[in-house]
Amino acid sequence: MNYTIGIDIGTYSSKGVIVDAGGAIIATATTPHDMIVPRPGWAEHRPDEDWWGDLVKLTGQLLATSGLDPADIRCVATSAIGPCMLPVDADGRPLMNGVLYGVDTRASDEIRWLDGQIGPDRIFQQCGNALTSQSVGPKILWLKRHRPEIFAQTARILTATSYLTFKLTGEYAIDHYTAANFSPLYDVETQDWTTELTSEIVGKEMLPRLLWSTEIAGQITAQAAAETGLAEGTPVTVGTIDAAAEAVSVQVQGPGDMMMMYGSTIFIIQVTQDRVRDPALWYAPWITPGTHASMAGLATSGTLTHWFRDQFAREMDGDQAFGALMNEAAATPPGAGGLLALPYFSGERTPIHDPAARGCFFGLDLTHTRAHMYRALIEGIAFGTAHVIETFVKAGATPERILAVGGGTKGDLWMQATSDIGGVPQIVCDNTVGASYGDAFLAACAIGTAEPNDITTWNPIARHVTPEQHPVYARQFALFKNLYLATKDIAAELGAIK
The missing domain is CATH 3.30.420.40 (ATPase, nucleotide binding domain)
Structure with missing residues (x-):
């Protein structure tokens, strides 16, 4: 067997x-x-x-x-x-x-x-x-x-x-x-x-x-x-x-394939024909000789949803809290009522590489609710992700396919916001177990019971998420990037006070 x-x-x-x-x-x-x-x-x-x-x-x-x-x-x-x-x-x-x-x-x-x-x-x-x-x-x-x-x-x-x-x-x-x-x-x-x-x-x-x-x-x-x-x-x-194992699990194989991993952090891998030379991105040989990959990652994403749940939904337990928060946020219009969130709660990795960056909610007024804040947080992560995709494009590595994986693919609001803000379609495979499934596939390849291309039959495509292009996001994306630039020095000074 x-x-x-x-x-x-x-x-x-x-x-x-x-x-x-x-x-x-x-x-x-x-x-x-x-x-x-x-x-x-x-x-x-x-x-x-x-x-x-x-x-x-x-x-x-x-x-x-x-x-x-x-x-x-x-x-x-x-x-x-x-x-x-x-x-x-x-x-x-x-x-x-x-x-x-x-x-x-x-x-x-x-x-x-x-x-x-x-x-x-x-x-x-x-x-x-x-x-x-x-x-x-x-x-x-x-x-x-x-x-x-x-x-x-x-x-x-x-x-x-x-x-x-x-x-x-x-x-x-x-x-x-x-x-x-x-x-x-x-x-x-x-x-x-x-x-x-x-x-x-x-x-x-x-x-x-x-x-x-x-x-x-x-x-x-x-x-x-x-x-x-x-x-x-x-x-x-x-x-x-x-x-890397997550990417393998969802058909990331040849140049132009990009994995979008929705987990405790957002992590992105794109397989490329040649080595991409951009200091804002990470580089590594891919999993087999002669292949290349460029990577990027946010410092916090799913980690932020855990933090928000623990601080603002203590009356509920576990998955019940996440479900309720997501339903509340989904009932709130795109743009979270003019509220922006910087998701830099543990500094930030790609593309700003600023360990002194700090998170914030900006634009709060007395009409905002927990739902607005949670939506703003989800959108803030999506803005950060769009900033990364923009960096790949500027580096000459425009993705041809984005394959999504991880626990966050169960959150329709999160995935839709990512497609809308980044202006990119996403593919979800039938199996989103993630890295452990990719590990099992790599193990099969190692002993010769599977070939690399077999992953397309192991884990076929199940659905697509396409951009709905909310105009409010185009305006807010520019404000999101400007908000970081406007507050980075203040964040650094605050960090020095601790």
């Missing part, structure tokens, strides 16, 4: 799926966890509880629900939020919480220092990316400077997926797509680790070996088998970042 397992570790929850050789889902499982915010601008996970602990729970649930013999599972693939920074000791034990992706902005001083020492142009040319809060290199330097006692014990620097790979197989490995986010430690031309630009961070011996996302990193160890219920010796791929 040819079954594969995909496990994805997200910002607030983890998901798992077992899939058969034709792409049919046999079992699914989900488990929640928290994002830790020790101080403003920081974001962390507990690696053994939130990453490995979730994987153990999910594999147990999936095997129990499916009733499959563990020997029937031919391959396992994982993905996770990324890029993260996790120091481990010589035995692979975590030395602190995992520092999360671009939503964690603690290394701003290190970014400025590295830019000053090396030069932004040289970093961009060799690494394919400007240094931003998404870059792992400055966060390692932050560790070295601010937690020297931990750094002294550090044998390896891992990210979330490479930690899972180690726990499953005992191997230290990372995929090229993830590694490209370790600037200035990854050379996009040689596709290898480098210390040419600086030796101030770490040596190459402290970084995992590089593989492509459909390559096998190792096999399930006896210890991992005992903890997860999986069969010892089962192949495990090197894994990848969740966004």
Whole structure:
């Protein structure tokens, strides 16, 4: 029997799926966890509880629900939020919480220092990316400077997926797509680790070996088998970042295909014919040799809807609150009664790359209600997304197809606002499980039971969302961008007061 397992570790929850050789889902499982915010601008996970602990729970649930013999599972693939920074000791034990992706902005001083020492142009040319809060290199330097006692014990620097790979197989490995986010430690031309630009961070011996996302990193160890219920010796791929697996899951394949991931953050990947050279976007080799991808991401999106629910809908629980808020917002006209929201509640990534940016509601008057505010927040995220699409177009990478995925695709208002403000149609595939499904597909490709083009039959197109072009949005988009420019200095000063 040819079954594969995909496990994805997200910002607030983890998901798992077992899939058969034709792409049919046999079992699914989900488990929640928290994002830790020790101080403003920081974001962390507990690696053994939130990453490995979730994987153990999910594999147990999936095997129990499916009733499959563990020997029937031919391959396992994982993905996770990324890029993260996790120091481990010589035995692979975590030395602190995992520092999360671009939503964690603690290394701003290190970014400025590295830019000053090396030069932004040289970093961009060799690494394919400007240094931003998404870059792992400055966060390692932050560790070295601010937690020297931990750094002294550090044998390896891992990210979330490479930690899972180690726990499953005992191997230290990372995929090229993830590694490209370790600037200035990854050379996009040689596709290898480098210390040419600086030796101030770490040596190459402290970084995992590089593989492509459909390559096998190792096999399930006896210890991992005992903890997860999986069969010892089962192949495990090197894994990848969740966004790449999500893109794979919804037919993102050739140049011009763009994924729009609606999750805790908006994350966008576009496959391109050649490397796009724009410092406002991130670059990485795609999941197989000879392919390219440009990426962008907002710092907060679904995270903001969680925040709003927790602060302004405390009388309701969970999904009930989200449903009620969305219904209230949908009953409010486009433009939220002249209310604008900047969604920069944890700084911002693409395209402004400003860790000091702050969120705000602007234009409030006594006629505004909770519904107006929630609609403005949804529209603010959509404005931020449109700003990203505009950046891709200016960089010469106009998308030919936008394929939407993630929990946010269940929100008609959110998707419609994104199409209306960005002026772009979106495609939704039949299966929106997301990264874990993409992982299961990559696992099948790794062992030869599926070919890359098979994803179109595994997950066919279900529906389209087309722009309705509300005139109010065209006016407000310009105001949205001007509002950031008008308030950025004030936001920076306010941040310095804390």
